[in-house]
Amino acid sequence: MQKQETKQKILQTGALLIHSKGFNNTGLQEILTSAGVPKGSFYFYFKNKEEFGLNLIDFYMGFIRKILEKHLNDKEKPPLERLKGFFVYFRKVFENDDCRYGCPVGNLSQEMSGLNEFFREKLVGAYSSVKSAIKELLEEAKENGELAPDLDLEELAGFLFNSWEGAIIEMKLTRSSKPLLIFENTIFNTFLRVLV
Amino acid sequence: MQKQETKQKILQTGALLIHSKGFNNTGLQEILTSAGVPKGSFYFYFKNKEEFGLNLIDFYMGFIRKILEKHLNDKEKPPLERLKGFFVYFRKVFENDDCRYGCPVGNLSQEMSGLNEFFREKLVGAYSSVKSAIKELLEEAKENGELAPDLDLEELAGFLFNSWEGAIIEMKLTRSSKPLLIFENTIFNTFLRVLV
Numbered sequence: 001m002q003k004q005e006t007k008q009k010i011l012q013t014g015a016l017l018i019h020s021k022g023f024n025n026t027g028l029q030e031i032l033t034s035a036g037v038p039k040g041s042f043y044f045y046f047k048n049k050e051e052f053g054l055n056l057i058d059f060y061m062g063f064i065r066k067i068l069e070k071h072l073n074d075k076e077k078p079p080l081e082r083l084k085g086f087f088v089y090f091r092k093v094f095e096n097d098d099c100r101y102g103c104p105v106g107n108l109s110q111e112m113s114g115l116n117e118f119f120r121e122k123l124v125g126a127y128s129s130v131k132s133a134i135k136e137l138l139e140e141a142k143e144n145g146e147l148a149p150d151l152d153l154e155e156l157a158g159f160l161f162n163s164w165e166g167a168i169i170e171m172k173l174t175r176s177s178k179p180l181l182i183f184e185n186t187i188f189n190t191f192l193r194v195l196v
Numbered sequence: 197m198q199k200q201e202t203k204q205k206i207l208q209t210g211a212l213l214i215h216s217k218g219f220n221n222t223g224l225q226e227i228l229t230s231a232g233v234p235k236g237s238f239y240f241y242f243k244n245k246e247e248f249g250l251n252l253i254d255f256y257m258g259f260i261r262k263i264l265e266k267h268l269n270d271k272e273k274p275p276l277e278r279l280k281g282f283f284v285y286f287r288k289v290f291e292n293d294d295c296r297y298g299c300p301v302g303n304l305s306q307e308m309s310g311l312n313e314f315f316r317e318k319l320v321g322a323y324s325s326v327k328s329a330i331k332e333l334l335e336e337a338k339e340n341g342e343l344a345p346d347l348d349l350e351e352l353a354g355f356l357f358n359s360w361e362g363a364i365i366e367m368k369l370t371r372s373s374k375p376l377l378i379f380e381n382t383i384f385n386t387f388l389r390v391l392v
Contacts, residue, residue, distance in 0.1 A: 022307060024221045100310055106365060110306045111218060113369040114296055123369055151386075158366070159359070159382040162375055166362025169302060170354070173309040173319055179358055186355040190347075191387055 007045045009035050011059045014052060019104045022111055023053055050118065053108075057122045060104040061129065068133040079140035080147075084188045086137075087164060091180045094171060102172040105130075106165040131157045147192065160187060203241045205231050207255045210248060215300045218307055219249055246314065249304075253318045256300040257325065264329040275336035276343075280384045282333075283360060287376045290367060298368040301326075302361040327353045343388065356383060 013035035017026045028049050032042055046052040071086040094101075101107075105126050112119035135157035141147045163183060170179035209231035213222045224245050228238055242248040267282040290297075297303075301322050308315035331353035337343045359379060366375035 020310060022218075022220065022311075024218065025311070102306065102310070106362075107306055109369045110298065110303060110365050114216060114298075115218075115221070120369060127366060127369060155378045155382065158375060158378055159363075162362035162366050162379065163355070163359035164362065165365055166302075166358035166360065167355075169306050169361055169365075170323060170358050173305045173316060173323060179354060182351045182354055183358070186351065 006037060006041055010037055010042060010045065010052070011056060014056055015059055015104070018053075018056060019101045019107065023108060024111065024115075028052075050116065053112070054118055054122055057105070057108065057119070057126055061126050064105070064126075064130065065133075068130065072133055072136060078146060079137045079144060080188065080192060083134065083137040083141070083160075084184060086134075087180070087184055091177055091184070094168070094180070095177050099171045099175050099177050103165060103168045106168055127161070131161050134160055163187070202233060202237055206233055206238060206241065206248070207252060211252055211255055211300070214249075214252060215297045215303065219304060220307065220311075224248075246312065249308070249312075250314055250318055253301070253304065253315070253322055257322050260301070260322075260326065261329075264326065268329055268332060274342060275333045275340060276384065276388060279330065279333040279337070279356075280380060282330075283376070283380055287373055287380070290364070290376070291373050295367045295371050295373050299361060299364045302364055323357070327357050330356055359383070 010031065014026070014031045017031055017034060028042070029039075032039055042052070046055065067089055068086060071082045071089070074082055074085075077085070090103075105123065108119065109123045109127070113123055114120075131154075135153050138147060138151075138153040138157055142149060142151070142153065147153075164180075167179040167183040171177055206227065210222070210227045213227055213230060224238070225235075228235055238248070242251065263285055264282060267278045267285070270278055270281075273281070286299075301319065304315065305319045305323070309319055310316075327350075331349050334343060334347075334349040334353055338345060338347070338349065343349075360376075363375040363379040367373055
């Protein structure tokens with residue numbers, strides 16, 4: 001394998017294991033065995049498991065940001081439809097995994113933010129980045145007359161993202177996407193509709 | 197110590213440690229040392245760490261149910277005020293701990309529901325129990341004319357509880373109760389107000 005390929009392989013394998021089992025509950029050896037990579041290779045790319053975990057947050061966020069940008073930039077559709085599209089896209093991703101694993105960023109926030117300050121800071125950044133993108137779509141919607149002019153969109157973006165993360169926990173708990181459907185329905189068919 | 201006292205002592209000590217560090221990340225020996233209880237005592241009350249964890253969910257829920265019932269039964273106040281009172285009560289509990297630990301039931305749902313079917317079932321029950329109480333208050337509010345008659349209160353109760361759990365994750369992440377204040381404001385000053 002080329003060097004960058006090895007690094008990607010370790011990240012991809014770790015991403016899957018940690019997404020399903022948690023960071024502290026996944027051993028480094030388990031990741032290496034599963035990736036088919038010797039310990040020396042791991043330490044060539046990562047100082048330790050902590051640094052690997054921090055890289056993993058960037059790895060997850062790379063994927064999430066790509067999907068966010070796709071929905072931000074699809075100017076053919078009205079902004080609230082694109083915002084809903086983002087949530088629907090990820091619901092389908094979750095449904096493909098039988099709703100078992102949850103949001104990797106939400107999972108790590110819950111597990112690690114009380115335990116490790118480097119994780120916490122990086123995850124705060126990840127949250128900000130998603131909330132900013134949601135806020136951008138809400139601003140477009142407000143300009144379009146799709147939302148009441150007096151709404152605090154910073155707060156609304158945070159509220160929407162948190163409501164979604166909470167619904168994802170119940171999804172994982174019940175192994176069903178019903179909480180996500182209820183989230184989509186409540187936000188887009190009830191809540192935002194009456195706020196116009 | 198009396199027998200029941202010893203059991204309670206193990207549960208209380210474990211509850212604090214697991215609330216702050218996670219279930220898998222807390223060793224049994226750490227709980228025993230912190231509680232000042234020998235290993236034999238632990239195994240007198242609990243078959244293993246798993247059974248202890250399941251008892252712990254009941255332990256947490258005992259506290260949560262007590263607070264829920266207090267707000268359900270305080271018929272002097274209008275139902276939505278009591279519902280808000282429940283969320284405000286727990287915000288203050290969280291603020292007393294500098295917003296560091298999150299909701300013990302939400303934490304365990306995120307951590308354990310993908311790993312252990314007994315935990316998952318018990319946590320589904322805990323979720324149902326809180327959602328039922330929220331639904332009961334929403335039903336009273338509907339009867340009082342505080343809520344639109346066509347709302348699906350089962351769905352709304354689930355949505356509210358999940359939004360709150362999601363806000364608690366960001367609270368833990370940012371060590372600030374601001375996400376909870378935004379939740380309370382968005383739900384009680386904007387969302388439910390326009391749904392009358």
